[in-house]
Amino acid sequence: MKGVLGWDIGGVNTKAARVAGTRVVAMRAVPYEIQRDPAALAPLLARVAGELGGTPADAHAVTMTAELSQIFRTKRDGVAFVVDAVTRAFSDGLVRVYAVDGRWLTADEARREPLAIAAANWAAAARLVARSFPNCILIDVGSTTTDIIPIAGGAPAALGRTDPERLREEELVYTGALRTPAEAIAAHVPLGGRSTGVSAEGFALAGDVHLWRRQLAPSDYTVPTPDGRAATRELAGERLARVVCGDREILDEAAIDAIAEALWDAQVTRIAEAVGRVRRRHPGLGLAVVTGLGDFLAAEAARRAALRVTHLSAALGPAARHAPAAAAALLLAAELAAEPVTS
Numbered sequence: 001m002k003g004v005l006g007w008d009i010g011g012v013n014t015k016a017a018r019v020a021g022t023r024v025v026a027m028r029a030v031p032y033e034i035q036r037d038p039a040a041l042a043p044l045l046a047r048v049a050g051e052l053g054g055t056p057a058d059a060h061a062v063t064m065t066a067e068l069s070q071i072f073r074t075k076r077d078g079v080a081f082v083v084d085a086v087t088r089a090f091s092d093g094l095v096r097v098y099a100v101d102g103r104w105l106t107a108d109e110a111r112r113e114p115l116a117i118a119a120a121n122w123a124a125a126a127r128l129v130a131r132s133f134p135n136c137i138l139i140d141v142g143s144t145t146t147d148i149i150p151i152a153g154g155a156p157a158a159l160g161r162t163d164p165e166r167l168r169e170e171e172l173v174y175t176g177a178l179r180t181p182a183e184a185i186a187a188h189v190p191l192g193g194r195s196t197g198v199s200a201e202g203f204a205l206a207g208d209v210h211l212w213r214r215q216l217a218p219s220d221y222t223v224p225t226p227d228g229r230a231a232t233r234e235l236a237g238e239r240l241a242r243v244v245c246g247d248r249e250i251l252d253e254a255a256i257d258a259i260a261e262a263l264w265d266a267q268v269t270r271i272a273e274a275v276g277r278v279r280r281r282h283p284g285l286g287l288a289v290v291t292g293l294g295d296f297l298a299a300e301a302a303r304r305a306a307l308r309v310t311h312l313s314a315a316l317g318p319a320a321r322h323a324p325a326a327a328a329a330l331l332l333a334a335e336l337a338a339e340p341v342t343s
Helices: 038-051 075-089 107-112 121-132 163-168 206-212 233-242 253-281 295-304 313-338
Strands: 004-009 013-020 023-031 059-064 095-098 136-141 146-152 188-191 194-197 287-291 308-311
Touching (some): 059 313, 075 107, 095 107, 121 146, 121 313, 136 253, 136 295, 146 253, 233 253, 253 295, 287 313, 308 313
Parallel strands (some): 059 095
Antiparallel strands (some): 013 023, 136 146, 188 194
């Protein structure tokens, strides 16, 4: 086998990383909403593999969260659909699917054990991080959600395994750096020095907050904007004005700053509170390893929870932004390298 491609196949983004030996040599993130064009998944995978320099001999390490898409009635249906798409794009014999307990399953095994591999991308990232940081809390803030994963003694120590369990244990928080609607972040923001209720019309996203505050670049805003206009700071400010049913003729820059600051603080506070609850179960963990599109949110939340902070990018480089895909590729590459050579 020439190399390994790691896949993190989500409902709105597909991320891939190619590994040669022990190095990530290429990576890619492609916005793709599976419910809008499900038949496009297999061709997309094949195209991205080619763009990453993949060869027919490469192995494919698969994680997924796309099974939660509303196009599927059950997770079983979603898992089967994704696995079928992967095996249409690549040879069955070269595909392995990562299970939440650390096993690598064949495509057929994955179809038989859908709940073992549904939304297991966090587990791949945690197992990779545990090799370098055996005692820490991994905080991965993506475009949509935040994973908060305790790692103790060189192994993930999460209480939850499925998404419902992880939500219950606050090891999964449904807030992210890009797609979260403003009204899901805070119910009130300041306006003219007074607390003001927000509209629940989907006028602005978290991405508008962080674009306005210059913590995300326009190129990071990879989903459609709520108003269909460009992902620029100026237009982000207009969308934020709508949060209080205003516009930029009514609200000046200071008013938009105050709205954005309040939403930023509320989002960080929510993550920090969840981190604090996880840490109370593991009081000996004093280090946070932060990563993802919203690593800036993760870092501030970790500091508020009195944790020391290190960025996964210091160890993994730019691939840290797509940690589950890179982790899946690196973990499978290590597994294959350890297999005995047969003649």
